[in-house]
Amino acid sequence: MTVHSDNNRGSDPAVTQRQAAMAVLARASAADIARGLVHVSHDVAFTDARPAEIGLVMLRGRIGGGGAPFNVGEATVTRAAVQLASGETGFGYVFGRDPEKARLAALCDALWQNDARRQPIEDHVIAPLRQQQQERRALAQAQTAATRVDFFTLVRGEDER
Amino acid sequence: MYVAVKGGERAIDNAHALLADKRRGDRNVPELSLDQIDNQLALGVDRVMCEGSLYDRELAALAIKQARGDMIEAIFLLRAYRTTLPRFGASEPIDTGAMDIRRRISATFKDLPGGQVLGPTFDYTHRLLDHTLTADSDVAPAATAPADEATFRSVADLLAGSGLIEGEAEATGDVGDLTREPLSFPAGRDLRLQNLARGDEGFLLALAYSTQRGFGRNHPFAGEIRYGEVEIEFFAEDAGFAVPLGAIAITECQMVNQFTGSATQAPRFTRGYGISFGQSERKSMAMALVDRALRARELGEEAGSPAQDEEFVLSHSDNVQATGFVEHLKLPHYVDFQAELGLLRKLQAEFFERGTEIPMQDAAE
Numbered sequence A: 001m002t003v004h005s006d007n008n009r010g011s012d013p014a015v016t017q018r019q020a021a022m023a024v025l026a027r028a029s030a031a032d033i034a035r036g037l038v039h040v041s042h043d044v045a046f047t048d049a050r051p052a053e054i055g056l057v058m059l060r061g062r063i064g065g066g067g068a069p070f071n072v073g074e075a076t077v078t079r080a081a082v083q084l085a086s087g088e089t090g091f092g093y094v095f096g097r098d099p100e101k102a103r104l105a106a107l108c109d110a111l112w113q114n115d116a117r118r119q120p121i122e123d124h125v126i127a128p129l130r131q132q133q134q135e136r137r138a139l140a141q142a143q144t145a146a147t148r149v150d151f152f153t154l155v156r157g158e159d160e161r
Numbered sequence B: 001m002y003v004a005v006k007g008g009e010r011a012i013d014n015a016h017a018l019l020a021d022k023r024r025g026d027r028n029v030p031e032l033s034l035d036q037i038d039n040q041l042a043l044g045v046d047r048v049m050c051e052g053s054l055y056d057r058e059l060a061a062l063a064i065k066q067a068r069g070d071m072i073e074a075i076f077l078l079r080a081y082r083t084t085l086p087r088f089g090a091s092e093p094i095d096t097g098a099m100d101i102r103r104r105i106s107a108t109f110k111d112l113p114g115g116q117v118l119g120p121t122f123d124y125t126h127r128l129l130d131h132t133l134t135a136d137s138d139v140a141p142a143a144t145a146p147a148d149e150a151t152f153r154s155v156a157d158l159l160a161g162s163g164l165i166e167g168e169a170e171a172t173g174d175v176g177d178l179t180r181e182p183l184s185f186p187a188g189r190d191l192r193l194q195n196l197a198r199g200d201e202g203f204l205l206a207l208a209y210s211t212q213r214g215f216g217r218n219h220p221f222a223g224e225i226r227y228g229e230v231e232i233e234f235f236a237e238d239a240g241f242a243v244p245l246g247a248i249a250i251t252e253c254q255m256v257n258q259f260t261g262s263a264t265q266a267p268r269f270t271r272g273y274g275i276s277f278g279q280s281e282r283k284s285m286a287m288a289l290v291d292r293a294l295r296a297r298e299l300g301e302e303a304g305s306p307a308q309d310e311e312f313v314l315s316h317s318d319n320v321q322a323t324g325f326v327e328h329l330k331l332p333h334y335v336d337f338q339a340e341l342g343l344l345r346k347l348q349a350e351f352f353e354r355g356t357e358i359p360m361q362d363a364a365e
Helices: A013-027 A030-037 A099-112 A115-145 B009-024 B034-040 B042-052 B057-066 B071-082 B155-161 B189-197 B201-212 B281-293 B310-316 B319-330 B334-353
Strands: A046-062 A069-084 A089-095 B087-090 B100-105 B221-236 B241-260 B268-277
Touching: A013 A089, A013 A099, A013 A115, A013 B241, A030 A099, A030 A115, A046 A099, A046 B221, A069 A099, A069 B087, A069 B189, A069 B221, A069 B241, A069 B268, A089 A099, A089 B221, A089 B241, A099 A115, A115 B100, B034 B042, B034 B057, B042 B057, B042 B071, B042 B201, B042 B268, B057 B071, B071 B319, B087 B221, B155 B221, B155 B241, B189 B268, B189 B281, B189 B310, B201 B281, B201 B319, B221 B281, B241 B281, B268 B281
Parallel strands: A046 B087
Antiparallel strands: A046 A069, A069 A089, B100 B221, B221 B241, B241 B268
16 A cells, blocks of 8 residues: 555645535535535436445554554545536545445535536535534634643633733 | 254353343333443543444444443454455545644643643542432533634654654555554564554553553653544545545554663654544553553663563454453363363373372362
8 A cells, every 4th residue: 555645735726625625524414414415406417426335444643643654443434426417526435334425425526526516515515514513623622722721820711821 | 072062052042132131231221322322431432443443433332332331342343343344445644733632731841832731631530439420410511711723733843853852764665554464573663553553451551551660661751642633534546636534533642751872873762652543541651651662672772571572562462362362261162171181080090000199088080
């Protein structure tokens, strides 16, 4: 298995945006994706280019956090691919074992590549999910921040800096 | 001599039905849901994922329920499940520096960029049983505070910046995988870390403790422990780029240990590394201590203690293998035992024929 770390990052802004949309989909539930997708995909024709399949991905760490890679352990991943009648192929690779989620993520990815569908996908699916995820993350970060230790004044949770 | 190979089927079926009955327990008590196990026994789920070497919270919760809370049995179930699935490949290496931090502490620097955040920890609790938990508890939401966009720069980076700690070697060649090829010795550090990452927490904890008590002392400091979420990417051949799979929770421990140096190399701190799924702090710390102990030869240290013995540590760390061999002793060994009995009777007969006085009056069979 080769290491691909440096050959796919920051090269193509379109890929970066697509990855950002995929990242939001990967963190969402199938039901949440479906809820947004009904506003976009009611008239879309597509086929399953790769039926959903459950498998494993070996998760790699780095020795010492920054050194050579090593295998930490595996995770369940479900993948699927769909092809629109207009030709675009979308991919869904998501943690877990939910075939419907992988298929919906692939459909969103395919639609995202279609010039006429990208904005509706961003507006109805990605944006609300991103907002929901940012809110969850902000809450977790705020709760974490409340446990910050201040060795100078022994006051915490207020008077930040 | 006899071999019992038939006749146990009904007993086994009924034993399994009884097991299912006992697993469910008193029908008047509500049944556990997987969500309840995932949420309220979250650290147990973390441990099963870690030693089961499979990140899937729902499956780990299911395994704990099926195993009636027997963690090693649950780990075994997860290991067995993973063998049924194809592997799509390996992820891009996790960037722990980009972690969305939920806890980060250092025992070496009190002021460090990003500060110290305790997160959800048992540390500083009084370890007094909380009897209010015997009834349904009404827990207030956790406190919040403004979260500045501090980056949590790692302690290892800080020390490396001033040349006080050893660097990590760059990647060379393929990454070893002990799930594909049996371990052989000496093992590279990649394989050692993979073995430790799925190793039994209790075994590693005891070994780590032994190094602190003098059996392979290396004078450790918890340079940094961080726990939080990391995004994982996977290079998908069909897509042609690295796709984000989602986020997982991990714990990372950087141990800072006493010095090494040479005629050409200034003395500097050495390192031990631990990483685990979920919030598994004790496991990560123990792993880092044992990782460092296993580097004894590489660092030119005297290596005579158990924790420094690579073959001893790596061959006995896996609790699924260990339980398999220990527990197999309860399976029928009737033929083996009959052979032993036969041999013993023969030895006794020879002993008595020699006419020596009988030391035990009741030595008859």
